Amino acid sequence: xxxxxxxxxxxxxxxxxxxxxxxxxxxxxxxxxxxxxxxxxxxxxxxxxxxxxxxxxxxxxxxxxxxxxxxxxxxxxxxxxxxxxxxxxxxxxxxxxxxxxxxxxxxxxxxxxxxxxxxxxxxxxxxxxxxxxxxxxxxxxxxxxxxxxxxxxxxxxxxxxxxxxxxxxxxxxxxxxxxxxxxxxxxxxxxxxxxxxxxxxxxxxxxxxxxxxxxxxxxxxxxxxxxxxxxxxxxxxxxxxxxxxxxxxxxxxxxxxxxxxxxxxxxxxxxxxxxxxxxxxxxxxxxxxxxxxxxxxxxxxxxxxxxxxxxxxxxxxxxxxxxxxxxxxxxxxxxxxxxxxxxxxxxxxxxxxxxxxxxxxxxxxxxxxxxxxxxxxxxxxxx
Amino acid sequence: xxxxxxxxxxxxxxxxxxxxxxxxxxxxxxxxxxxxxxxxxxxxxxxxxxxxxxxxxxxxxxxxxxxxxxxxxxxxxxxx
Numbered sequence: 001x002x003x004x005x006x007x008x009x010x011x012x013x014x015x016x017x018x019x020x021x022x023x024x025x026x027x028x029x030x031x032x033x034x035x036x037x038x039x040x041x042x043x044x045x046x047x048x049x050x051x052x053x054x055x056x057x058x059x060x061x062x063x064x065x066x067x068x069x070x071x072x073x074x075x076x077x078x079x080x081x082x083x084x085x086x087x088x089x090x091x092x093x094x095x096x097x098x099x100x101x102x103x104x105x106x107x108x109x110x111x112x113x114x115x116x117x118x119x120x121x122x123x124x125x126x127x128x129x130x131x132x133x134x135x136x137x138x139x140x141x142x143x144x145x146x147x148x149x150x151x152x153x154x155x156x157x158x159x160x161x162x163x164x165x166x167x168x169x170x171x172x173x174x175x176x177x178x179x180x181x182x183x184x185x186x187x188x189x190x191x192x193x194x195x196x197x198x199x200x201x202x203x204x205x206x207x208x209x210x211x212x213x214x215x216x217x218x219x220x221x222x223x224x225x226x227x228x229x230x231x232x233x234x235x236x237x238x239x240x241x242x243x244x245x246x247x248x249x250x251x252x253x254x255x256x257x258x259x260x261x262x263x264x265x266x267x268x269x270x271x272x273x274x275x276x277x278x279x280x281x282x283x284x285x286x287x288x289x290x291x292x293x294x295x296x297x298x299x300x301x302x303x304x305x306x307x308x309x310x311x312x313x314x315x316x317x318x319x320x321x322x323x324x325x326x327x328x329x330x331x332x333x334x335x336x337x338x339x340x341x342x343x344x345x346x347x348x349x350x351x352x353x354x355x356x357x358x359x360x361x362x363x364x365x366x367x368x369x370x371x372x373x374x375x376x377x378x379x380x381x382x383x
Numbered sequence: 384x385x386x387x388x389x390x391x392x393x394x395x396x397x398x399x400x401x402x403x404x405x406x407x408x409x410x411x412x413x414x415x416x417x418x419x420x421x422x423x424x425x426x427x428x429x430x431x432x433x434x435x436x437x438x439x440x441x442x443x444x445x446x447x448x449x450x451x452x453x454x455x456x457x458x459x460x461x462x463x
Contacts, residue, residue: 014453018452242388245387249393253395265390265429267424301422304422
């Protein structure tokens with residue numbers, strides 16, 4: 001750093017200092033930096049500014065525009081993804097179960113150039129027993145099910161009949177499994193007291209038994225993006241996917257913010273939530289200043305876990321009873337506070353509005369401190 | 384079980400480091416706050432696994448910021 005700029009290190013953002021040094025001739029640096037610092041102070045948010053309300057309005061207004069022009073995708077080429085307002089609500093609510101979980105799996109070289117891309121994609125997909133079967137034959141007399149396996153499909157996924165039998169034995173109780181080649185026989189144990197009902201139930205249960213792939217990945221789609229191949233999936237299982245050796249564990253992401261918080265930590269979740277919201281707004285051509293969004297995601301992650309902007313999340317963190325009561329379900333909050341004898345310091349905005357007092361915002365924030373000479377006060381000589 | 388992948392190398396994870404006692408003191412003094420008022424991070428957070436942080440420690444997080452280039456953020460470690 002230039003010596004004329006050293007004074008401003010820590011006072012001005014690094015990005016500004018860097019830009020100034022690059023663009024300004026060295027002789028004028030000192031003067032320019034001084035001017036820049038003045039300008040910077042002038043545009044900084046004043047203390048006492050109600051940034052939360054401003055952020056809420058700045059996000060809320062464009063969001064109302066968004067609902068009106070929701071896109072509908074036709075065809076099956078792209079996967080179905082929640083977009084628009086429902087997605088924004090989902091992210092900001094910090095939902096545990098999102099509507100369309102999705103992963104973007106980046107691959108290590110040489111796989112990212114397209115090597116074995118189909119095989120890799122197929123290996124990722126969760127395969128259940130039902131998908132490997134072409135035919136179920138229920139034999140009521142002998143209480144058994146004859147199963148015909150889809151050998152071609154199995155070959156693609158490199159699954160053998162033996163592994164299928166093994167997984168089935170682990171997964172089902174009350175039946176024996178025998179199999180060779182493309183034929184499998186499931187026989188109910190016990191016999192006499194069981195009938196068609198049990199047999200039918202067995203057939204339905206056995207369909208859902210997990211055979212191979214990664215649990216939760218329901219659909220895979222290899223796509224080319226910027227000269228490299230990535231795999232987009234419907235369904236998400238970050239932890240298991242990152243453990244695979246052909247996966248680039250540095251860039252692979254999911255759109256499930258809660259999951260990121262569990263696997264990569266709170267800071268990553270903050271960044272992910274921010275990215276996801278920006279992505280929705282950008283896709284709709286809506287321009288919201290990123291500072292508002294950063295404020296929201298920061299608030300959502302102060303507690304160390306992702307909390308939604310709901311009465312169970314961020315609002316429950318508020319220290320004031322009256323502030324919590326003013327959001328949703330007021331009676332419940334007041335009763336609960338009364339039961340434990342909670343007190344309210346009246347430090348924030350809403351509770352002071354309720355009590356008709358000046359709110360600690362802007363000019364309401366500073367108090368007056370005066371030094372009064374006691375002796376003069378007694379003699380009535382105050383100025 | 385130790386994970387095969389390195390969480391700290393992931394693109395979404397900013398740099399986490401333990402703040403020294405002096406840094407901690409300077410921080411609290413410069414903002415005129417108590418430790419209790421800092422944002423929190425769980426002790427079990429995957430991103431600070433390698434730091435052996437204890438409850439009450441302060442973690443310095445260096446984030447890439449789209450508005451300021453790089454910003455420093457602090458979180459205190461809580462149990463959980």
